[in-house]
Amino acid sequence: MELIIYFSGVVFWALLAFLIRNRKGQIPVAALFVLWQLSFSGYLFTKLNTNWTSYFKNDALSVIFISVLSITAIFTMVNSFIYFQHRNEKPLIRSIYLLALMLFFGCMTGVFLSNNAGLLWILTEATTLAIAVLIYHERTIESLEATWKYVFVSTIGLSFSFIGIILLDLSLKGSGGVDLFFSSINHSLLINNAILFQSAFLLIVIGFSIKMEVFPLHTVCVDANSIAPSPISALFSTSLANVGFVAIFRFFKITTYTPMHAWASHVLYIIGALSILYAAIYMIRVKNYKRLVAYSSIEHMGLVALGIATGGLAWFAVILHLIYHSFTKSSLFFQLSQLIQMYKTKKLMGVGRYFKLNPLGGMVFLLAFILILGIPPSGMFFTELMLFKTMIEQGLLWLVIVIVLLLTIIIWIFTKQLFRILFKNLGQQQLSTIQPSPWYESIPQLVLLLFTFYLSIQPPDFLILLIQQAVLP
C-alpha cells in the first residue's frame, strides 16, 4: 500500500512538473517532490525489514541507498534549476527533463527495494529509458550520438542479464532457489548444472556492468557522462552506479551460498582490476575535464568490485565507500557545471585561474579533490585501507600492490589537472571574455562536501549498524 502511494506520488509530481511550463511554477513542484522522496526514505527507516507482497522488501541495503539517493536528490534539483537559469531552454524541453528526472528517481528507488531478480531487472531497464531522455537533453549531435550508443549498448547488455537470470533460475531449479526471490533463497544451494550457473553469473555481471560502470561495458558510460547535463552526470555516476552495485551485490550473494563462490570472486577480481587499469590508462591522455571525472568513477567502482569479491570486512568497507563516493562525486559534477558555464568549454586546455576568478568555487574543488582522492581525513582513505587490509589477509598482496601503483598514477594525474584548473595562467584576451559565476551557486556543493567530511570523521552509529545489517550473509 505504502509503495502504491509512493509511486503514484512520483508519477503525480512528474506529471505536474510536466504540465506546468513556467520555471517559477516548477520550483515548488520540484521542492515538493524532493520532500516526498525524503519523507519516503524517512518512512523506510522506521519500517526496516518489511515485505510488501513478496516482490518488494525493505532491507538495510535498500534503506542505505535510498537515503543516499534522496539526499542527492535535493542537490540535483537545486543544481538543475541553476542549470536551467543559465541556458534559457524552451519550456517544453525543460518540462520533459523534469518529468524524466522524477521518474528516474522513482525507478531507482524501485530497483533498490525489489526483492525479485526479474523485477529488479525490469526496473533497471526502466532507468535506461529515463536516463536516455536526460542524456539527450541538450539536443546536439554529440548528445544524440552519446544517447544512441548508451541506449543501444545498455539494452543489449541488459538483454544479456535477462538471459543470465533465466539460466540462473534453470541452474538452481529444485535446489532451493525459490524463483529467485532474494530474501527466500536457501543458504546452502545445490547447483544442478555448473556450466549453466557459470554462464548465468557471467552474463548477469556483464549486463549490469553498464549500470555499475565497470569493465567490460563501461565505455559508453564515459561518453554519456561527458555529454549529459552536469546535474544528470552527477546522478549517473553515483546513484545509477549504486543501482548497478546493488544488482551485482545481490546476485553475488547468491553465489556465496553455492560451491561456485571462489570462482565468482575471481570473476569480480578480474573485472575490478581491469576497470582500475582502464581508468588509469585513459586518464593519462584525457583532454576533457568532464571525462576525467567520469574515469574517476570507473576507478572507484572498480575498487568496489574488488571489495565485493573479497567479502568479509571488505563488504562493509565498500558500502561505506559508495556512500562517500556518491556525495563527493555528485558535488564535483555540480561544480563542473559552473566551470562549463564560465569557460564555455569542456577542454582542459581552455581553463585556468579558477581560484582567482571564483574563490569559493575553487575551495569546493579543492575539498572535493581531497575527498575523492582518498587523502586523509577523507573517509575514502579509511575504506580503501580497510579493503586493502582484507585483501592482504586473504593473500592477495600482489594484487594490492598493483592496484596501489595504479591509484598513484591516478592521483598524480588528478592533482596535475586540478592545479591546471585552479592556477594556470590564461591570456588577457581569454580572461576578458570569462564571466565568473556568482559565488552563491557553490554553496549547495560546499554543504554537501562538509556533510561528507562530517560522515568521514564521525559516521553516525545508526549508519554503522545499518551497514552491518546489510552485509550479513
Add this chain to the structure above:
Amino acid sequence: MGMLFILLFFVSLFYIAISGRLFTVLNLLILQGLLLFGVAIIELNEINIVNLLIVLLETLIFKAWFMPNYLKKVVNRNNIKRQVNPYISGFNSLIIISVIIIGNLIFAYYIQNTFLKPAYIAAAFSGILTGLFLIISRKEILMHLVGYVVLENGIVLLSFSVGKEMPFAVNAGILLDILISVLIFGLFINKIGKMFEDMDITKLTSLSD
C-alpha cells in the same frame, strides 16, 4: 510442427546473414515474427489465457507487422536499398553463422537439462549470437537495428522455451521488447535519420579522448 518452425528459424538466420537487400532482410524479420507466433501457440498452451493472449498479440502485431513495416518506411524515406559494403562479406558471414549454429547445437546437447529442449535452446542462442554478429559486422544503423531485433527474437524464443516453468520470464521478455523497441524505434531512428543523412555508423565518432 515445433521442429519445423525451429528449422525455418535457422534458415532465416542464414538468409539474413547473406542477403544484401534491405527489403529482403525486413521480410525475413516478418517471417521470424510469424515463426515466434507459431512457437508460442504450440509451446505456451499451459500458461494462463491472459498471458497467452498478450504473447500472441505481441508476436503477431508488434514483431510480425509493426516493427518490420516501420523499418520499411524508414528505408523508403531515406532511399537506401542495399547495404554498403559490410565489414564482413556475405560468404564469410555464411561461414560464421554456420559455426554459430553448429556450436550452439553442440552446447545445447551438452548442457542436457530436464527443463530445456535442446533444439529450442540452440535456436535461441543462435538468434542471439547472429544478432550480435550483425551488429558488429554491418555499417548501417538500420542493420544494427535489424541485428537487435534478431537478438530480441532469440531472447523471446529462449523465454518461450522455459515459459511453462517460468511464466514470469515470458512476461519480462515481452516487456523488454516493447519498452526498448518503442524507445529505440520511435525516438531515435527519426532523430538520427534527420541529423545524419545516410545513417552510417562511421559518422558516429565525435566522442573520444
